Amino acid sequence: MIQITLPDGAVREYEAGVSAGDIAKSISEGLARKVLAAEVNGEVWDASRPINTNATLKLLTWDNKEGKSTFWHSSAHLMAEALEAIYPGVKLGIGPAIETGFYYDIDLGDRSITEEDLKKIENKMKELAGTKSEYVRKDVSKADAVSYFTEKQDQYKLELIDGLNDGSITFYTQGGFTDLCRGPHIPNTGFIKAVKLTNIAGAYWRGNEKNKMLTRIYGVTYPNQKELDEYILLMEEAKKRDHRKLGKELELFTFSEKVGSGLALWLPNGAMLRERLQQFLQKAQLETGYLPVITPHIGSKQLYVTSGHWEKYGKDSFHPITTPQEGEEFMLKPMNCPHHCEIYKSSPKSYKDLPYRLAEFGTVYRYEQSGELHGLTRVRGFTQDDAHLFCTPEQVKDEFKKVIDLVLFVFESLGFTEYTAQISLRDLEDRSKYIGSDENWETSENAIIEAAAEKGLKTVTEYGEAAFYGPKLDFMVKDALGRKWQLGTIQVDYNLPERFELEYVDSDNTRKRPVMIHRAPFGSMERFIAVLLEHCAGNLPFWLAPLQVKVLPISDKYNEYAKSVIAALRSEDIRATIDDRSEKIGRKIRDTEMMKVPYMLIVGEKEQENQTVSVRKHGDGDKGAVSIADFATEMRNIVKEQMKGKRKTETNAN
Known part of the structure; x- marks a missing residue:
């Protein structure tokens, strides 16, 4: 008999060889139906794997991070099985779970996959999931693993096997598909009820630009369609909030291939x-x-040798810059801490x-x-x-x-x-x-x-x-x-x-x-x-918005009054500008809404006569006419209100 300690401290006795699934069933049939995997002595295992010694046990369901990860890794294997069925001869790289979902890197040779093909793969995954095939773990020798993937002509798996020690290699099989994998996996494919393949991208094999570019297919699965539908709605909202899209719409930043990939150019609004x-x-x-x-922005290579960063991160840093002086080597600064150490030492x-x-x-x-x-x-x-x-x-x-x-x-x-x-x-x-x-x-x-x-x-x-x-x-x-x-x-x-x-x-x-x-x-x-x-979906708090107010004259003849309004606002430290284009006021309002400017002030004949402004709030429409002074006071109050909840920083006692 062995002793199993549960998360609540309870200790139960079972015969050696019992599985986490068996233990779950002994507690509750309902619980057993939900168990995806188990944490045994801190390590995540298949729910079907025999436990032969005393152990601590945590049963993992969809509600656990590790349970979801196991679910999604198993889904990657299901997608690989579907791909082999649809594209005979496809070569497989790796297929891990990620924070939300999974991906698999594949080599299709001369073939390619388009967005239209994803639905076909999804349908095949659902068909295979319906067979409720068990995920079966098997220990294999290195020689047998090499033999299997040599016969299959899968060079990527052979390369992975080359880095593994004999005695530590396992295969997993579900249905007619076998993969090199250390696991763990869910009990069977029937747990996977809803499938959505989300994206196709390119990825260098093993992340090395010198290697072949593989096709990476991303997907996500759920134990029911309702949760998948909710996720899809969330992703649609995420697309609307994508900072790259907002950055373009709000004119915050851009990139240029001539400047270089990954080097942002901050536009005036972004700089502000x-x-x-x-x-x-x-x-x-x-x-x-x-x-x-x-x-x-640069430092001597020796600075980073001293700090230890060169040894640890040299390959991820920009190569040393040589100078006209022989023997000098500098680097683009990869971190600030060594410089600050030298300031301390000064x-x-x-x-x-x-x-x-x-x-x-x-x-x-x-x-x-x-x-x-x-x-x-x-x-x-x-x-x-x-x-x-x-x-x-x-x-x-x-x-x-x-x-x-x-x-x-x-x-x-x-x-x-x-x-x-x-x-x-x-x-x-x-x-x-x-x-x-x-x-x-x-x-x-x-x-x-x-x-x-x-x-x-x-x-x-x-x-x-x-x-x-x-x-x-x-x-x-x-x-x-x-x-x-x-x-x-x-x-x-x-x-x-x-x-x-x-x-x-x-x-x-x-x-x-x-x-x-x-x-x-x-x-x-x-x-x-x-x-x-x-x-915040681009709707920055008023105190932080690069442009807080835009003044929209109804026609060109009110431009001078609009400029006087801007001058008055700027004197109150309110960031404002004018839209003096010869466009209809409706177009100006729509464009300003797109820019997510918090407030629009519309000025025309009546406003000029009364020395007022007609206020429109972004996303909230017309707020009526007020004097310029009253509007400025209201804006100051908004800033105070937004800052009110801030924690006061502690004043240094020194």
Whole structure:
């Protein structure tokens, strides 16, 4: 007999070889029908896999993240089976689950798949799902695995097998389809009731631009049609909110192949939006004791060799820049922290100088593969709202808590009210990926865990997600459509101060190493603006909108009065402009609505005589006529109201 410990602490006894599915059935037939997989001693298994030793067990259903992931990975196998049936000889790459759904990379040779073909593949998937074929796991030797895929002439699977150890290889079979896979999978295909293939894209094999471009088919499946229909509606709304579409409509940013892929060009409206966000955070930082600094866009390669970034990320950085001086090598700056270490080191420090907080809106450059670039969310040049805090070990937790306050202040000020803090720790099974002593890692990990708990944050813990130099707290923000985005981050670092030999003189007159905290509430300006645009569908809060008011004269003869209105508004610090095109007023209103300008002021003969403006609010129509002074007062009140809910930042005690 073996003992199975359930999540509520209850312990049940079963014969060795029992499966999670059997255990679920012993609890409830209804529960058993919902179980997709199981977490056995922290590892996700097939619900049918025998358990032979004492174990902790968590039954996974559609309501669990891991359950959905298993469901979608199994759906990728179902799609591969359908593809083999429709396109004999298709070569298969990999087919993982992703955050929402799955994909499979395939090689069709000289054939191609179009959007019209997706419906045919969907129908075949539904047909195969209806057979309720079991997903059967089988251990195979490396020789047998090579033999199987050699006979099948599938070079991609053979390449994957080449990197696997004999004794660790498993196949999964459902119906007439067999794939190389470590699993896990759902019990049978019958759980898959609703199918939608969503997109076709290109993807280099194994993400390497030197390899062949494969066809990537994305899809999503659900256990019932109702949930799929709801998802499709959500995706239609997401398309309307796509920041790339909004960026074009609102004239915020553009890209140019001549400038280079992944390098955004900010148009006047976008530049104003960025400046407003930057001024907002700079003000908060100055109030909490941060010191502004500016560092160059390039740095000596040796700087990043010292920091350890060259060894870890050199291949993902822009290659060294050579100069006319022989032997000199520079890099486009991939991160700001080494520069800030050198600023710290530029003058002696004592414990009285700490914490020493340096802040910079620093632009950095990292080489993202072209297939991974996506609007503003994946770019090659981006500006971080970066800061590095140097403090004593005793100050770490308090400083960390103050940074948490600042991050939450930013989120709440910009309408992000739902977020989870992810505590990202080391992978305890592979410590070779990290630098620094175990003692320093344990100290910094505990500081993060305690600070998050004392701030009452809703947290999840992820092992293996730490930076190579230290643990971190990543903020996962939920947008208006329920999607999660990783935005702000805070990281504790004992290692860069060691590498750069940073010191301070303590109260006992001994020299000690400071601790370094990295933080970026926005994460990057580009990514944050992309998420913000999609969250609010381009309807930016009035205080942040690049253009707050547009004045629309009914005809050219009222242009001068319109200009006087603009002058009056600008004197009240309201951002306004005129639409003086020789167009009908209806066209001007429609175009301004498309630009999502918060307010339109229409002026004609009556308004000019009465020294008033007729107000239209974006999305809310006509609001009546008011004096210019009254309108300006109302706008100031709106800004005050929008700012009222903000958390007040703590004033630095130093």
